[in-house]
Amino acid sequence: MDDAISYLVEKEIIFKKIIDDYGLPIIPSRPEGFETLCKLILEQQVSIESAKACFQKIEKLLKTVSPETIFKSSQEDLRSCGVSRQKINYLYHLSENILSDKIQLETFSQKTDEEVRSELIKIKGIGHWTIDVYLMFSLKSKDLIPLGDIAVINTIRELFDCYEKENIQKLTETWKPYRSMATYLLWHHYLSKRNRKVIF
Known part of the structure; x- marks a missing residue:
């Protein structure tokens, strides 16, 4: 977790701001099966x-x-x-x-x-x-971002002023190999800003 956070914060000042504003994200976990x-x-x-x-x-x-x-x-x-x-x-x-x-x-x-x-x-x-x-x-993959997730897409548009599908794809490529952690940070911002309870 520390390596992923450090990498992303160095890549994007916005990720540092999310952590400064709302603390560290919750890392969701569910059993396999x-x-x-x-x-x-x-x-x-x-x-x-x-x-x-x-x-x-x-x-x-x-x-x-x-x-x-x-x-x-x-x-x-x-x-x-x-x-x-x-x-x-x-x-x-x-x-x-x-x-x-x-x-x-x-x-x-x-x-x-x-x-x-x-x-x-x-x-x-x-x-x-x-x-x-x-x-x-469930399988703890470290480098995935669900670009079919409305909260992820809306947060990228809001924070990065990035709207076209191709540009969003290109932006998220720069977060490799820790795109899963980037996703958790984006969800963290989305939910925290709206005072919504985190349920995974």
Whole structure:
């Protein structure tokens, strides 16, 4: 963490200002595995609080959240937990891919980011944002920035006066090999400025 912070602060005075204004960022962490991917699917395009409430209802219903229990659940049961029909299908697809051994989540920690991405992107409902967050939070990848994340993009536009996709890409390239830490700093600024509670 210290090396990444030092590097980024030296690269960009704005990162130093974020730390001066709001302190060090929280480094999010989630366990590897099926439950985390389920939660990330539920979090797509909704608040984390809403997704968390949804997952808690699923836990209460199923007792154990696993590929087996999700795959055997009826759409009606999952709908009663507040899951949309689209996301129910995504959860089924993920479960089926694990049960059929098309992906083996326990092997991901031994693979490169791109190997993990190439496997997960084939699963309906899992896009690059979900993969980026899983790689960062669960597999501790040090050099990722989720450019599909609205908070990240809006903060870059606000702080760096950088708007075009190509220019944003070029700017973030200069933060290698610590783009994940840069992301945590951007999220830290976004949430702290708005007095919003950090929930990862």
